[in-house]
Amino acid sequence: MASDDRRKDEPLEDGRADSGVDSYRSALRSEEPREPSADFSGPRDKFTAVEERLDSAYGSSSLTAESLSEIVGGCTLEEPARGSELSDREENLLTTITEDGDTILHLAIIHEDRFIAHQLMQLFPQDVLNIQNNLYQSPLHLATYLNLVDVVKGLVEKGASLELQDQEGNTALHVACQHGQTECAGEMTREASPSKLAPVLETQNWRGLACLHLAALHRQHHIMKLLVNKGADLNVQEGTSGKTALHLAAELHDVASVKLLLSRGANVDAAMFNGCTPLHLAVGRQDAAIAHLLCQSGADTMLRNMEDETALDLADGNDDILALFPFDDIQISGRSVGSPVSALFSISGTAASPVEQRGRELFLLHWTNRNRHLGH
Incomplete structure (x- = not known):
């Protein structure tokens, strides 16, 4: 996935921090929307936008873990007053936003200081938990990226939004x-x-990928099961070429994902925008194992894409794949021929009536026409 358009953040500087939540939100409203990228199939660069952001924060000398502790320590409420509102001074201090758009909660998470992060979650009202930085990352985005499970749990329990999207459109x-x-x-x-979960599962990032697509692309089988159990649409099409998760799994030669999706009822004949089914993709990649799974699940071998090709047309002479395709449309002596092997066996018989002989001739003509493009 290309990352040339990602900007590199400057180090944090206290002196250039924004004045508060209102000015930050105003800046967000004036931001131009990003154009979606059509490319999602290539390898990601070593450093993603999130990694660049973390590098920028870690390189900052303006706010350390110790200074975070001092700030929070000066604002922690006594137990009897825990339910009361923050004073203006405390709220201004805790909601001050850096030039990168980060609140102190973002910074605590970036520094992986779980204790301070939990303290801040108790102090902050819900809307502050949902502030997004200049890369549109909420505290929940950062905690998830860093795999701070307890912080993620705390944010969700405090009502952090699951629907916010970062600069790449990712929740x-x-x-x-x-x-x-x-x-x-x-x-x-x-x-x-x-x-509450349905809009999140349906959300597509700027590359047109829903959560299930990303899980399939990265072979995250446990997460795929979780998403399906929570109601993710198995047949949702990504926005660039119309692939479903089953198409992606077939492209990746991921047998485990194919089995999972088929067992949960994925549409085996789902068509991309160009008409290709998962079977077209599996056969085109000479993957007999996945083609076999798809055929076992009832894939229609005669469906044609916009190039007027069936999956058989893409077999390229692969005998393992050709053996998967029935020849029920061909009959000899009133009996359907189940495969090229059985068809040839029938033809090799010594005795033949005129009707049988004519059937064999028609079969040979049909077989020749089907495989002319292969040079057979």
């Missing part, structure tokens, strides 16, 4: 699917009602 659940943060995904979905 925190997308991040969990991409990086294999199974426990974080579990915390985000465990107590969520179907009505």
Whole structure:
């Protein structure tokens, strides 16, 4: 996945910190929307936008873990007053935003200081928990990326939004699917009602990928099971070419994912925008094992794509794949021929009536026409 458009953040500087939540939200409203990228199939660069952001924060000398502790320590409420509101001074201090758009909660998570993060979660009202930095990352995005399971749990329990999208269009659940943060995904979905979770499962990032697509692309089988159990649409099409998770699994030669998706009822004949089914992709990649699984699940071998090709047309002479395709449309002596092998066996008989002989001739003509493009 290309990352050329990702900007590199400058180090944090206290003196250039924003004044508060209102000005940050104003800046967000003026931000131009990002254009979606059509490419999602290539390898990711070593450093993602999140990694660049973390590098920037770790390189900062303006805020250390010790200074975070001092700030929070000065604002911690006494137990009897825990339910009261923060003073203006405390709220201004805790909601001050750096030039990178980070609140002190973002910074505590970046520094992986769980204790301070939990203290801040108790102090902050819900809307502050959902502030996004300049890369549109909420605290939940960062906690998920860093696999801080207890922090993710705390944020979800405090009402942090699951629907916020970062600059790549990813929700925190997308991040969990991409990086294999199974426990974080579990915390985000465990107590969520179907009505609350449905919009998250349906959300596609700027590459057109829903959470299930990302989990399939990264072979995250446990997360795939979790998403399906929580109601993810098995047949949702990604936005660039119309692939379902089953198409992606077939492309990746991922037998485990194919078995999982088929066992849960995925549409074996789902068509991409160009008409290709998972069987087209499996046969085109000479994957006899996955083609066999798809045929066992009832894949229609005669469906044609927009190039007017059936899956058989893509077999390229692979005998293991050709053996999967029935020849029920060919009959000799009133009996269907089940495969090229049985057809040839029938033809090799010594005795033949005129009707049988004519049937054999028609079969040979049919077989020749079917395989002319293969040079046979």
